[in-house]
Amino acid sequence: MAMDASSGDAPVKRRRASLGxxxxxxxxxxxxxxxxxxxxxxxxxxxxxxxxxxxxxxxxxxVGYERPMNNELVLMLTPNLLNPIFAQQADKIESELSPHGLKSIICQVYPGTPQERDYVEALIDSGVAAIVFLSASNTLLKADHRVVQLIASRGIPFVSINGGFPETVAPVVSTDDWRAAEIAVAHLHDLGHRRIGMLAGPVDNIPADRRVDGFIQAMERRGIDDPEQFVARKHFNFEGGQQAASALLALGVTGLVASSDEMALGAYRAVARAGLSVPHDVSVIGYDDSALLDFTAPPLTTVRQQTERIAENVGRIVTSLIAQRPVGTDEILIDPELHLRGSTAIPPVQG
Known part of the structure; x- marks a missing residue:
């Protein structure tokens, strides 16, 4: 568990809401x-x-009562702080909450496991005012969701990022993953690529499933037959990207759309081991975006999640929920953006 700098070194004292x-x-x-x-x-x-x-x-x-927000805690549950996208998102959400006197506790958890529930249960009596599922068990369709039952039993509001819990009605803010796939396919298709493959995340992961749906729809709109054959599903990490890319290169793809920047960098390794190069032989597009991608060789073109807009919406929702103001429960979809760098080019001339 990591507490962000804004919470300081002093122990947090629980403050009960008061009513005359x-x-x-x-x-x-x-x-x-x-x-x-x-x-x-x-x-x-x-x-x-x-x-x-x-x-x-x-x-x-x-009667017009609003819970005060000073010195209240917001618990953020995330699967990985080593991945820059999660650290960046958590930092931006904290910046949105801090002006309201809210302090963030960031917990790295294994989504859908008892550990996630254990964190919540251990901290729930420390003045937790709201919980943010930052791509945690809310992204997994078949995970253990008993943590939501615990939260509901205590009346603690929560918001999810990149997918919601199917058994509950609660606010969700997500990147439009269907649109993300469309943007990536459109860019490669406009360059002249026709054999485009997708390095996808695991089945029953909500963002991964949405990106696959978007990829298939984008390919079909462009008259590409049987696009499912060009989808390889692995883990979101470097090794998963390398494995998926190797399988797709064997099918003769000239363009790769990855479901994470880590997978895209794994594709770089697969391309090199196949005796090819990026982007001369194979174009690669990542997903998430990090400033570090400017320093990869070549710099990675990627679909950028607008973390600042996600944070703005999450901050507004969290403060409204704590103050008992009504909020909508329709999922908010944030448009992604294509960040062009140097990993895409026209396809090689076929001999």
Missing amino acids: SANLAQVAQLAEVSEATVSRVLNRKYGVSPATRQAVEEALRE
């Missing part, structure tokens, strides 16, 4: 519950049914 006794009685009357139950909801204690909690929350909104 007169208003407490008014809320209890409106919700048709006891004042003790209202208190439990205010302090997010166990032992309150979802229906009762909802009734109390609605009564709190009716």
